[in-house]
Amino acid sequence: MTIQDMVDILKARVLLGEDKLDTPVYTACCSDLMSDVLAFVDEKTVLITGLSNPHVVRTSEMLDLKCLVFARGKVPGPDILESAAEQGLVVISTKATAFTACGLLYEAGLRGVPVPMEWNTEDA
Amino acid sequence: MDALIQNTYPVKAADYTSAGRASADIKRRLKQLGVSGDVLRRVAVASYEVELNLVIHSEGGELELAVFPDRVQLVSSDVGPGIPDLSLAMKEGWSTANDEARSLGFGAGMGLPNMKRNADDFAIESEVGKGTVITMGFRLA
Ligand SMILES: Nc1ncnc2c1ncn2[C@@H]1O[C@H](COP(=O)(O)OP(=O)(O)O)[C@@H](O)[C@H]1O
Ligand SMILES: [Mg+2]
Numbered sequence: 001m002t003i004q005d006m007v008d009i010l011k012a013r014v015l016l017g018e019d020k021l022d023t024p025v026y027t028a029c030c031s032d033l034m035s036d037v038l039a040f041v042d043e044k045t046v047l048i049t050g051l052s053n054p055h056v057v058r059t060s061e062m063l064d065l066k067c068l069v070f071a072r073g074k075v076p077g078p079d080i081l082e083s084a085a086e087q088g089l090v091v092i093s094t095k096a097t098a099f100t101a102c103g104l105l106y107e108a109g110l111r112g113v114p115v116p117m118e119w120n121t122e123d124a
Numbered sequence: 125m126d127a128l129i130q131n132t133y134p135v136k137a138a139d140y141t142s143a144g145r146a147s148a149d150i151k152r153r154l155k156q157l158g159v160s161g162d163v164l165r166r167v168a169v170a171s172y173e174v175e176l177n178l179v180i181h182s183e184g185g186e187l188e189l190a191v192f193p194d195r196v197q198l199v200s201s202d203v204g205p206g207i208p209d210l211s212l213a214m215k216e217g218w219s220t221a222n223d224e225a226r227s228l229g230f231g232a233g234m235g236l237p238n239m240k241r242n243a244d245d246f247a248i249e250s251e252v253g254k255g256t257v258i259t260m261g262f263r264l265a
Contacts, residue, residue, distance in 0.1 A: 059229075061168075062144075062165070
């Protein structure tokens with residue numbers, strides 16, 4: 001799907017990146033823990049989060065994410081949007097909860113960032 | 125070997141708003157030099173985690189970037205408090221981060237293990253009462 005499809009599915013508001021809505025997306029992740037996102041995301045993907053602070057945008061910048069989705073109708077402050085604009089990030093906001101947003105997108109074919117599902121012997 | 129770029133970024137303790145500026149600049153400079161893809165992402169992630177640790181856990185310090193034709197080196201050094209048990213600190217999930225750091229999405233205890241995973245070489249030295257030095261090297265293809 002494209003970011004435009006995500007916008008339609010989530011009835012989202014586009015806060016930034018109106019010109020990049022035709023960007024294709026294949027995977028997404030959902031977290032409020034930026035350290036966790038930094039630890040397992042290794043591709044240009046979409047982040048769905050309920051957290052709105054400058055570090056969400058910084059984390060997106062470090063990982064070159066394609067699109068940031070704020071759940072529960074969160075709209076970040078102008079300083080946060082400004083730094084997102086500087087890096088050309090697409091930012092959208094949906095009224096849906098993070099859970100519902102993920103469910104709707106999954107149903108429409110979007111998949112999670114691949115991580116191994118098998119337990120290792122070292123996992124006590 | 126002479127460095128193509130060498131730059132030192134002072135990092136203040138508990139300055140949560142500016143945290144990440146140094147790493148953003150480091151990423152920008154590397155990109156300008158033509159570093160891209162996997163290496164650029166790994167340097168950026170490790171740099172951001174180590175910079176946040178300076179802000180969250182240290183009493184202040186600096187991040188030093190040196191770029192050579194075949195490698196990128198990042199050195200984080202601070203003036204304290206030092207880490208009492210390094211093997212514990214390196215464990216995934218171990219964290220002494222305060223509520224402020226946690227409310228920003230950090231303090232999951234993933235930073236140090238993630239730096240180690242992302243860097244090609246990783247070394248940490250710490251002395252309680254003196255400080256911590258972390259040296260990371262990244263090979264350029
Ligand atoms: N520069 C530092 N100075 C003092 N303690 C540190 C420093 N960096 C890391 N630590 C200690 O190591 C722990 C683990 O660090 P890390 O893996 O980055 O997790 P987190 O930052 O989420 O707590 C920290 O909680 C802290 O106790
Ligand atoms: Mg950390």
